[in-house]
């Protein structure tokens with residue numbers, strides 16, 4: 185559907201994509217031409233506050249001036265080498281990244297799902313070489329409702345039938361247990377278990393926060409049974425929740441961090457697996473890799489992103505503005521909103537079905553100059569860039585308040 189007030193040019197932009205792109209997404213009906221900070225501008229010059237941030241890939245804002253400068257300088261010098269040689273800026277990036285994580289080694293990749301796949305391979309190899317699991321028998325425990333990406337192996341352990349239907353046969357070796365249930369997790373661990381893979385907060389599932397004590401319980405079980413705890417912080421990490429990692433708020437240090445999305449500074453895809461040498465060291469030359477992983481452009485942008493996080497300013501913004509956001513969202517409970525979850529500048533807002541779906545409210549928000557997307561039917565996910573101001577935040581929550589009131593009046 186398109187807005188009748190859109191120019192012919194905008195409608196044409198949308199129609200072309202619908203014609204030539206595979207239909208694996210259901211975008212909001214708007215054609216974006218540029219972005220700056222927390223704002224996006226469509227082809228007609230209308231401005232929107234970005235409350236999606238490309239699923240948290242834009243934590244530091246669109247066209248962040250410092251990141252653009254770093255990327256532009258690097259582009260003029262060297263962009264792609266492959267890991268067949270030693271690029272001069274990869275060391276500084278990985279040293280800074282591992283220091284940020286309090287770990288010893290990192291494997292640079294590109295997209296988030298590649299970091300997940302890489303960690304699964306590392307965990308299996310660690311299981312056979314270090315833990316002594318008979319080769320071919322390793323199992324990895326995952327959580328119901330997980331989202332870790334879209335490859336065959338990763339959807340093999342998805343509980344979302346849309347992600348799995350007609351994509352089989354699937355990769356074996358995974359066991360799924362309810363998120364938040366330590367007893368079920370404990371019962372699922374046996375001699376073949378090499379890893380527990382968990383999103384500290386389940387993002388796609390609707391910004392589902394874990395019950396108190398859950399992540400530390402996962403950590404204890406993993407340690408007690410000599411199993412790797414793999415924290416997929418691809419969406420929850422790098423400042424989104426008010427700390428560098430959400431695990432920090434639970435006082436937990438996982439064996440492996442999976443990072444992606446915001447690590448690329450909203451410029452290019454950068455992901456990584458970060459851990460200690462006793463785990464990361466199982467990989468030998470030729471066993472795993474990526475032509476583009478850790479390329480010089482990525483190393484330059486990745487280092488600048490890590491430096492940005494070292495100051496703590498982004499995390500503090502997320503904490504402070506997040507408190508404001510959540511206070512305001514709480515006041516919408518009973519006014520078209522049935523539940524609000526999340527931490528920092530990240531919220532899952534459940535829309536009262538009497539008012540429509542998350543998508544319906546998202547389309548109303550679009551017409552009021554706010555871009556936000558639904559997840560799983562009734563939930564609207566809010567995740568503005570961390571560079572947003574308090575005034576901009578208020579504009580968007582005002583728009584949401586109006587959108588809900590209008591939906592209620594029309595329902």
Ligand SMILES: *Cc1c(COP(=O)(O)O)cnc(C)c1O
Pocket residue numbers: 239295296297298300331332333334383387388416417418419420444445
């Ligand atoms: C987005 C996401 C991924 C996959 O990242 P891509 O870059 O889309 O491959 C994996 N895990 C989590 C938690 C995510 O949010």
